[in-house]
Amino acid sequence: MSLAFIDNASLSFGNKVVLRRCSLEIKEGAITCLIGLSGAGKSTVLRLLNGLRMPDVGRVTVMGVDLMTLSKRDLIDFRQRIGFAFQFSALFDSMTVGDNVALPLREHTRLSKTDIDRIVNRTLDSVGLLQAREQMPAELSGGMLKRAGFARAVVNNPRLVLYDEPTTGLDPIITHVLTDTIKRLRQQLDGTAVVVSHDLDSIYAMGDYIAMLFEGAIIEYGTVEEVRRSVNPIVQQFLQGSEVGPIPI
Amino acid sequence: MKVLEEVGRGTTGFLEYTGGIASLSADAATFIGRMRIRFSETIAQAYFLGVQSTTIVLLTSLFTGMVISLESANQANSFGVSNLVGGAVAYVSSRELGPMLTAVVVAGRAGAAIAAELGSMVVTEQVEALEALGLSPTQILVVPRLIAMMTMLPILTIFADIIAIVGGMYLAKVVAGIPYGEFVQSVREYSAFDDYMKGLLKAVVFGFIIVIVGCYQGFRTRNGAAGVGKSTTGAVVISIILIFISNFIMSFALFGTRPAD
Ligand SMILES: Nc1ncnc2c1ncn2[C@@H]1O[C@H](COP(=O)(O)OP(=O)(O)OP(=O)(O)O)[C@@H](O)[C@H]1O
Ligand SMILES: [Mg+2]
Numbered sequence: 155m156s157l158a159f160i161d162n163a164s165l166s167f168g169n170k171v172v173l174r175r176c177s178l179e180i181k182e183g184a185i186t187c188l189i190g191l192s193g194a195g196k197s198t199v200l201r202l203l204n205g206l207r208m209p210d211v212g213r214v215t216v217m218g219v220d221l222m223t224l225s226k227r228d229l230i231d232f233r234q235r236i237g238f239a240f241q242f243s244a245l246f247d248s249m250t251v252g253d254n255v256a257l258p259l260r261e262h263t264r265l266s267k268t269d270i271d272r273i274v275n276r277t278l279d280s281v282g283l284l285q286a287r288e289q290m291p292a293e294l295s296g297g298m299l300k301r302a303g304f305a306r307a308v309v310n311n312p313r314l315v316l317y318d319e320p321t322t323g324l325d326p327i328i329t330h331v332l333t334d335t336i337k338r339l340r341q342q343l344d345g346t347a348v349v350v351s352h353d354l355d356s357i358y359a360m361g362d363y364i365a366m367l368f369e370g371a372i373i374e375y376g377t378v379e380e381v382r383r384s385v386n387p388i389v390q391q392f393l394q395g396s397e398v399g400p401i402p403i
Numbered sequence: 404m405k406v407l408e409e410v411g412r413g414t415t416g417f418l419e420y421t422g423g424i425a426s427l428s429a430d431a432a433t434f435i436g437r438m439r440i441r442f443s444e445t446i447a448q449a450y451f452l453g454v455q456s457t458t459i460v461l462l463t464s465l466f467t468g469m470v471i472s473l474e475s476a477n478q479a480n481s482f483g484v485s486n487l488v489g490g491a492v493a494y495v496s497s498r499e500l501g502p503m504l505t506a507v508v509v510a511g512r513a514g515a516a517i518a519a520e521l522g523s524m525v526v527t528e529q530v531e532a533l534e535a536l537g538l539s540p541t542q543i544l545v546v547p548r549l550i551a552m553m554t555m556l557p558i559l560t561i562f563a564d565i566i567a568i569v570g571g572m573y574l575a576k577v578v579a580g581i582p583y584g585e586f587v588q589s590v591r592e593y594s595a596f597d598d599y600m601k602g603l604l605k606a607v608v609f610g611f612i613i614v615i616v617g618c619y620q621g622f623r624t625r626n627g628a629a630g631v632g633k634s635t636t637g638a639v640v641i642s643i644i645l646i647f648i649s650n651f652i653m654s655f656a657l658f659g660t661r662p663a664d
Contacts, residue, residue, distance in 0.1 A: 206531055227539075234537035244528035258536050306536070 453555025468567025490593025521621025
């Protein structure tokens with residue numbers, strides 16, 4: 155079963171073409187990892203999936219809804235079903251960590267204050283941040299910020315969670331913890347995740363499928379095993395991290 | 404050709420900007436119309452944007468009131484019409500200088516602060532984060548500031564009117580020996596309650612301009628910290644220009660048709 159499709163999407167910023175006829179399928183109940191060079195457009199693909207970007211041509215369908223047909227207001231409502239963990243966390247720096255995580259519940263549900271507190275505590279606990287609840291984002295380390303961003307993304311049980319480079323720039327232990335966290339959160343929510351990552355170890359540890367983005371299109375897609383055995387020289391060069399090969403440096 | 408191209412680009416840019424401002428205003432108006440207002444945030448903004456601008460507004464109006472009085476008191480004395488000085492100060496303050504100066508000073512302080520805050524939220528992806536959480540940046544960020552400013556700017560203008568008159572009264576006595584009683588009598592005689600109200604109406608419009616321009620500039624910030632600086636400067640410059648232009652239009656509409664007394 156697939157939860158989302160990107161269908162022949164093309165997108166340019168000014169005269170810079172980022173995506174050209176890019177197609178991708180997101181399988182329900184699985185973790186799909188999106189890999190590609192820096193600047194390839196991975197963050198842009200994630201933004202297509204929750205309608206933060208619209209393709210110039212092509213279609214994006216999520217949970218059976220064609221995002222292009224939604225009005226601005228319906229699109230905003232629709233996004234409640236999709237969690238997004240930003241590359242640089244994007245916590246609201248005027249609020250405590252707890253308030254950041256509570257915000258979606260306060261705005262979108264009629265839960266009582268005690269229920270919200272309970273859910274926020276449970277969610278923060280599941281990413282190991284319960285003790286940071288009253289702290290401001292500026293007081294947290296990079297790894298803590300990422301985890302607070304995860305908590306905010308998953309707190310209202312979205313069916314689809316999008317993670318943008320959840321482990322980039324973090325130490326190996328935290329990377330391991332975050333990888334486990336993503337895997338565990340997906341199981342708990344019984345949902346679907348798309349993870350943009352450069353970190354091959356963590357992709358192999360948590361991923362079910364891999365899609366590789368290159369020059370604006372998905373050039374390889376399959377289960378982790380399939381992609382690792384790919385005969386495409388571009389994919390192999392990327393996975394080996396080799397200087398020699400078809401990828402221009 | 405080059406010139407035409409430049410003009411074309413300028414026109415497109417202008418139309419795009421105007422369209423952006425209009426659609427932001429319409430979006431904000433819809434939320435206000437449906438009473439989707441966050442009250443505690445509105446109070447916080449009223450404090451930050453309004454209450455905290457009090458000192459600077461009081462200082463500028465005090466000195467402006469005093470300078471008008473200084474200029475007119477000496478003139479009036481030499482023509483033997485010192486009974487007009489209070490009226491002159493009150494007339495100019497209530498209709499023009501009170502609302503205008505307050506708005507310009509607040510645009511410099513609060514308009515810049517709004518653009519800078521929203522601009523840095525854009526570059527740190529916090530505005531996208533709101534959208535990603537299914538929240539409208541207009542509802543969360545623009546509406547509270549708009550209501551706060553459209554309420555607080557008229558209040559600040561009342562303070563500005565009062566302090567300008569009081570400052571003028573003090574100065575008229577010091578430099579021209581005009582007694583307080585005569586000054587007050589003159590204020591009463593030559594300024595109309597109506598003028599004060601129309602001045603406050605102007606303040607409401609100026610408050611709207613300051614916030615919408617500040618927010619729009621903030622939202623269209625690109626290119627990191629340097630971009631934030633640019634949007635902030637732009638917010639101040641554009642809102643001050645719009646304040647002057649709209650002030651002229653409103654003066655014309657509100658006062659222009661009245662036969663000269
Ligand atoms: N809002 C924007 N305006 C202009 N250009 C943009 C914008 N967003 C992205 N781009 C451009 O699109 C390209 C793809 O950006 P994107 O952020 O999707 O890449 P990425 O694969 O996530 O890179 P990284 O691994 O470095 O995060 C980049 O060249 C970037 O300069
Ligand atoms: Mg990216």
